[in-house]
Amino acid sequence: MSGHTRRLTFWFEFASTYSYLSAMRIADVAAHAGVEVRWQPFLLGPIFAAQGWTSSPFNLYPAKGRYMVRDMERLAAARRLSFHMPDPFPQNGIAAARIALVALDDGFGPDFVRRVYQAEFADGAAIADTAVLAGLVTACGHDPARVLGLSRTDPIKERLRAATADAQSRGIFGAPMFETADGELFWGDDRLDHAVAWAQQL
């Protein structure tokens, strides 16, 4: 009913293949539906570790990993996106996630996030590499020295830790995850449209 509840929190992890698919379309899908998106980076590593996983489930369970790659190839092709598995997989997305927090503060968050995913899954770039990240900030029209400097400060590091703990306390166990204002969770790119429709009705 009230405008401010028609929003969706987009919980994403830069290592996550299916988060790439959602990052590239959520702004358009949500805008079309009149739903506001809150972009929220977090880390799956600590959440996986808490349930005994030492790596991505796609590495731990090879049949599932092979399936995911083929599924991503098919979905990306249907959406005219490039997709190549990063090597190594998963990439370490901590630095990118910290920069994303600064970029979101400074109003270029979605642009930066999409560029990271594009670099990682389409262009084969190493997203833990400082030079790569600096280049993406520059491409967004911002000063990489200032942005990367801020991203390494304690308040930003603490915000990423807090976001990850918050995700875990909300029952978030994977990415992408979409959360509506009433606390409903929708997991996976294939639930994005359902989540947006849910948010519209609040």
Add this chain to the structure above:
Amino acid sequence: MSGHTRRLTFWFEFASTYSYLSAMRIADVAAHAGVEVRWQPFLLGPIFAAQGWTSSPFNLYPAKGRYMVRDMERLAAARRLSFHMPDPFPQNGIAAARIALVALDDGFGPDFVRRVYQAEFADGAAIADTAVLAGLVTACGHDPARVLGLSRTDPIKERLRAATADAQSRGIFGAPMFETADGELFWGDDRLDHAVAWAQQL
């Protein structure tokens, strides 16, 4: 191009919640698209055990389990299906899967399979119970003594074991799984429409 390749193998496991969603709609979706469905029961237990899981991942990973229940509730409501979690979960579906093989031989497979899922997830019945299963066979218009008797013979037991081994060798790690004639796998009820569209183009 040729008619006989426009088919889809529907790999289902009676304990699987999302297989319920697919079982209730696959006949209609596929018929509408001119795609033939091959119904194939199998067991996830041995496949899970081979990767070190002693139960359903929804039991092993509680956050994922809670999410699945809520996701199923939302999806079932949207499709006007009843859904209640069986107690205990997962149910033992071996006897039902053996009977399903007989029912498929005898031409009432889809009817029986839908009745099992309805009993398990809508009506709260125990699908390992012989009386329950006999009642479902009777409701399909067949003789439960004959059908249950056949289902306990060695050839049927061996066919279910072979189907499960076949699933594993094809890289099947969950259910429902849809397999097209060219060997593509599509996992989950949310991939059914993609799988049918893929089968249509062969």
